[in-house]
Amino acid sequence: MTGSSVPFTVPSFAGEVPDAVVKVLDSGWVTTGPQTAGFEQDFADYLGAAQVVAVASCTAALELCLRAMELPPGSAVLTPSLTFCGAINAILHAGHRPVLVDIDEDTLVPSPETVAAAAARVAPAAMIVQNQGGYPVDVAALTEAAGLDRTRVIEDAAHGPGAARDGATVGSSSFAACFSFYATKNMPIGEGGAVASSDQDFADRVRAMRLHGMSKDSWKRYMPGGSWRYDVRSVGLKANMTDIQASIGRAQLSALPEWQRRRGELVARYDASLLGSPGLVVPQRDLEGIQHAWHLYQVRVQERDAMIAELEKAGVSTSVHFIPANQMTAYREILGEDECAAVPVTDRVGEELLSLPLYPGLSDELQDRVVGAFTEALRARG
Known part of the structure; x- marks a missing residue:
């Protein structure tokens, strides 16, 4: 920054970040491992969520959730059009069709009326709702308007850390809430994302699918007493978080x-x-x-x-x-x-x-x- 210029954003980093990264580098284990597991627990505690799965990005989180729902190919998925392109790409990459939902101009997020109007055009199989700018949507009201079960609704909480509605922290009780730790976000890591879920079986499916669908990640295979043998029970992605990222995230969370x-x-x-x-x-x-x-x-x-x-x-x-x-x-x-x-x-x-x-x-x-x-x-x- 020079003179009187004001940048749009500058990421903040906690003072503990450098030491945290060095400790991971010195440990000899830098990919998904103990720090990632620790970050998942820390973030779950912060949210009050039952399960957190750390992944490569919020976009990957959205796609993983759609895949883990095991919807029929080509399913209609409701989404606001006022969203980042990555959210639309996640629907398409999962093999489904976006159905656009209009917004309420006072909140910048869909209303029950706009969701119902979109659902009337095509019977939706699932829906992504978004906390635009950090405004927590009424997930229950939008779910009812769409005529969907809560297990078919994904909350795009990329802008959501720190938000709450009626005393409930965003992500605390969601079936699937997806977070972003991109450089511009409220809790920047640089890259990274997470899925918070109230359902352990669903979280376990996402956890396996973030690493190709393998039944065990490298840490579990190579830690003492582990076995090299694994299975692939469903086709997944390469979308895991590393321990370097997770160590940054754990330090950032305290700030x-x-x-x-x-x-x-x-x-x-x-x-x-x-x-x-x-x-x-x-x-x-x-x-x-x-x-x-x-x-x-x-x-x-x-x-x-x-x-x-x-x-x-x-x-x-x-x-x-x-x-x-x-x-x-x-x-x-x-x-x-x-x-x-x-x-x-x-x-x-x-x-x-x-x-x-x-x-x-x-x-x-x-x-x-x-x-x-x-x-x-x-x-x-x-």
Whole structure:
């Protein structure tokens, strides 16, 4: 960072991370092993979840969950169109067909009404629901609207660590909740993901499938008393987490509560300066019973692309979450025009969304520069 520039995000790392990594390197075991098992237990304890399986990414987690559900090939899977492309790819790679769900413009996530409308177009076999920006969706209400059993619903909690609804931590009681530890996330490792589940049999299927479907991983085969022999009972992926990643994750987890406190503080400062500004819509503010993770600070503005250019000139980097899937060339070709036209609110809101810098290391001074540049750009459209 130079001069007055403000990056969109900077990953935070706990002070214990370097020593934790060195200990793994010195141990002689760097792939999936004791640190991964330890991280899984630590993260399960943090969430209050019965089972956690550490994997290579949230995208891999979504695909593994769909595969572990053993749906018929080509099954219809409901998904918001306002999502990261990896979530759509996971459905396709698992051999299924995405069915797009529109959003509620106040929350940026599907509502029971939009889910019911999508389910009426095609009988869904499963659904992925997403905690957009850190806003915890009402999984039970959306599950009922889709006409599905809870064992056919996957919660995309890539933005979810730190979020809760009605006192229940995201992932604490989900049949399948998928988390991300990518470099930009609330608890960054660099790469990595996890599946939290209330069902041990399902978690065990995911655990085997993350490493080709093998019945035993290398650590269990080569630890004292282990056997080289293993079986492959189902076709899986190469999607395991390493002990190097897990050691970083264990150190990061201890710092997460303070990082979440700082995110909330920064959001309050943004709100105090920006709420009520002419030409600005700030969604996700109906927060009764909601503990927002504040992965993103998303606003809606007119002439969004011009605003991004003006902010960049002022030294403020921003981002957009997300380009709707129905606007992507590959998905339009796969899904067809009729399916891609089924999410009009997503299309409209998607042209207005803008994410401002939000990360624990953002100082008050740098945040004030963001607010100054942003309000000036708003006034210019006044």
